[in-house]
Amino acid sequence: MNPSTTTPSDTATAHADAGAGPPEGSSAGSALEARDISAWFGDNKVLERVSLAVRSGMVTALIGPSGCGKSTFLRILNRMHELVPSASMSGQVLLDGVDVYGPGQRITDSRRRIGMVFQKPNPFPMMSIADNVLAGPKFVGMRLGRSERDRLVEECLTKAGLWREVKGRLRAPGGALSGGQQQRLCIARSLAIRPDVLLMDEPCSALDPTSTRRIEETIQQLADEVTIVIVTHNMQQAQRVSQECAFFLAEEGTPGRIVEYGPTRRVFESPTDQRTLDYVHGRFG
Template identity: 75%
Template sequence: MIDIPATAPDTTGSAPAGSTADTAVLPAVTSAPAPARLEARAVSAWFGTHKVLERVSLDMPAGRVSALIGPSGCGKSTFLRTLNRMHELIPSAAMSGEVLFEGEDVYGAGRRLTDARRRIGMVFQKPNPFPAMSIYDNVLAGLRLTGTKASRREKDELVEECLTRAGLWKEVRDRLRQPGGALSGGQQQRLCIGRALAVRPRVLLMDEPCSALDPTSTRRIEETIQELSGQVTIVIVTHNMQQAARVSQQCAFFLAEQGTPGGIVEHGATEQIFGSPADSRTADYVAGRFG
C-alpha cells in the first residue's frame, strides 16, 4: 500500500450518495483488459462546409502501434479525433463513415459518448495534467469523471500500476502528493499517459505526444510506448519519421493535394513503408524531399 500522509486531502473520494459511483466499481487492478482492434471504414470529416477527410479506411490491429504520418494539414489529427468521437466537440464539425471497436460502430445508435472515451483514451500534443492537483489525484481523475467507486487500497494499487506502466513510478513514488504541474514536461506527459490508463482503455490515441519535449524526454516517451505495445492498442500521430520507424509496427501515410481533402496514400508494415514504399509520393515524404 502506498504510504500517503494521513493529513493529505483526498480529492478523489467517493461521490455523493445516489450518484453512479454507488454502483460502479473499479475493475480489478491486477488484470488490464485485452487490447482491442479498431477499424475505420470510409471516414470523411468536415468543419462546416470544408471537407478535410475523404473516405479514409484503416485497420488498426489489436496490441500493435499504428503511426499516422504526413505533412501538416492532411487530416491526421482530425482522423485521430474521429476514432473516439472527440471530433464532435468542435462546433460545426461533422463526419460520416464507421469506426468499429471490436466490430461495433462507436457512432452506432444507442452508443454512448462516454463509453467511447473510456474505452479509447487520448494523450494530447501538449501535456495537460491538472496543475494544482497532486500526482496521485491526477492519475485518479478519470475515476471521478466516470463515477467509479474504489477503496483506498484499490486507488493506491491503481496509481502504482498506472505510473509503472507509464514509466514514471520510480521517479515520483516519494512525492505523490506534490502538484502534477511541478513535474518536468516529459514527466507531465507520462503522468497524462498514466491518467489515461487508469480508466482501463483498450485503445490509446496519441496526438504528437513528443512534439513539445526535449530529446531525452522524447526517448523516454518512446520507451513507454514500446513497453505498452501489446498491452494496449496505440495509434500515434507524429511528424518525426525516425520516431514512427522506431515505435510502430504499421504506418499510414496521409496527404492532401491541391486543396483536396486528406486521405491515405499508402499504408502497410512500417518496414515496407520506409524501406520499399509502393507510391513515389510516400518515398519522397519519408526521404524528406517534402513536408
C-alpha cells in the same frame, strides 16, 4: 453526426481508391477499424473516405504533412471531433465490431475504451500527482476503495515509466513536474481507465530528446496490452516505435486521404507509391 452504412466491399474499394491495402498478414478481427471516414469543418471537407484497420497489440503510426487530416482522424476515433460546433463526419468507427457512433452508443463509453494523449501535456496543475492519475476513473464513474486507488496509482505510474521518479511525492502538484514527466503523468491518467486503445497526438513534439526517449520506451512497453495509434511528424520516431504505418496526404486543396498503409519497414524502405518515398526521404512536407 452522419454515420453512413458501409459493407466490407465498400471498405475494400475505399482502400483501393486511396492506393492503400491492409498490411501483410493482418487479421480480419481488427481491434479498431475506421470505414469510409469523411470529415468537415463547416463546408470545408478535410478527410475523404479514409478506411484503416488497426490491429490489436500493435503500434500504428500516422504520418504525413501538416494539414492532411491526421489529428482530425485521430479525434474522430474517440468522438472528440463532434465537440467542435462546426464539425461533422460520415462513416463508421468499429471497436470490437460495434460502431461507436451507432444508435445507443454513449460518448462516455467510447472515451473510456479509447483514451487520448494530446500534443501538449495537460495535467490538472494544482491537483496532486496521485489525484491526476485518479481523475480519469472518477470522471467515468469507477468506484474504488482506498487500497484499490493506491494500487492503481502505482500500477499506472509504473507503466508510464514515472513511478520511481515520483513515488516519494505523490501529493505534490502535477504542474510542478517537468514537461516530459507531465506527459508521462497524462499517459498514466489515460491508462487508469483501462482503455482498449490509446490514441497519441504528437506526444513528444514539445519534449527534449531524453524525455522523448522515455516516452518511446513507454509506448513500446504498453503495446503488449493496449493498441496504440500515434500521430508523429518525426520519421525516425515512427520507425522506432511502430509496427504499421499509414501515410496521409492532401494535395492541392483536396481533402486528406491515405496514400499508403502497411508494415512500417516496407512503407519506409520500399513503398509502392512515389509520393510516400518522397515524403519519408524529406523531399516535401
